Amino acid sequence: xxxxxxxxxxxxxxxxxxxxxAPLEATVETSAGKPQRLGALWGKPTVLFYEDRDSTKLNxxxxxxxxxxxxxxxxxxAVGVVAVANVASFDWFPARHFVLxxxxxxxxxxxxxxxxxxxxxxxxAPWGLSAKSSTVLVVxxxxxxxxxxxxxxxxxxxxxxxxxxxxxxxKG
Numbered sequence: 001x002x003x004x005x006x007x008x009x010x011x012x013x014x015x016x017x018x019x020x021x022a023p024l025e026a027t028v029e030t031s032a033g034k035p036q037r038l039g040a041l042w043g044k045p046t047v048l049f050y051e052d053r054d055s056t057k058l059n060x061x062x063x064x065x066x067x068x069x070x071x072x073x074x075x076x077x078a079v080g081v082v083a084v085a086n087v088a089s090f091d092w093f094p095a096r097h098f099v100l101x102x103x104x105x106x107x108x109x110x111x112x113x114x115x116x117x118x119x120x121x122x123x124x125a126p127w128g129l130s131a132k133s134s135t136v137l138v139v140x141x142x143x144x145x146x147x148x149x150x151x152x153x154x155x156x157x158x159x160x161x162x163x164x165x166x167x168x169x170x171k172g
Contacts, residue, residue: 023143026122028084028115031103036115038082042143045168046080047161050122050135053085058134058152065158078169081112086131088120138164140171 025039038048047066049059070076090099096118103114117123123131130150138147138161147164149157 022126024127024137024139024145025143026117026127028117028121030113030115031100031107033100038084038115039143041080041082042139042141044078044080044141045146045165046082046139046143047165048082048084048137048139050084050086050117050129050137052132053087055132055134059136062136062153062158062161065162069162075165075169079165082115083110083112084115084117084122086120086123086129087116087118088123088131091118136161138168140168 023039023042025037027035027037030036049063051058066081067076070079085099085103087099090096099116103116107114120131121127122129129135129137133151136149136153137145139145146168147161149161153161
């Protein structure tokens with residue numbers, strides 16, 4: 001099977017990325033409206049979810065599996081999880097305030113911070129993430145992208161994600 005065929009297989013596009021030298025960096029906001037540098041969150045392998053409001057359920061099965069593995073295998077002690085909402089279309093008054101309130105409610109449910117990309121920084125280079133879908137990234141402890149999935153992850157994609165996380169966690 002050619003690399004091109006492998007990358008196009010399934011409903012999610014999975015791309016093993018070239019090992020970039022520089023860690024990925026962007027400044028987003030917390031639900032309290034404070035700037036948050038993503039680079040400050042690196043330090044252990046991390047799964048980053050980047051979604052617009054219409055895509056939050058697309059990879060719910062991945063989130064559920066990740067938290068189940070975290071409870072059963074202690075994976076979340078070795079791996080970080082970062083959620084970033086693409087809310088660039090809501091960067092105006094009063095929509096911004098409604099978004100902040102809604103995200104605070106979501107954070108209470110999921111019990112992890114949800115960061116906000118009001119400027120669309122992660123849809124631009126070097127990230128280049130899809131602004132209208134769900135993207136799941138795996139970065140190493142330095143913040144260097146190791147894996148990228150766009151769209152709904154298949155069972156095979158989820159297995160690939162977990163294999164990568166376990167290898168990165170053992171390395172660290």
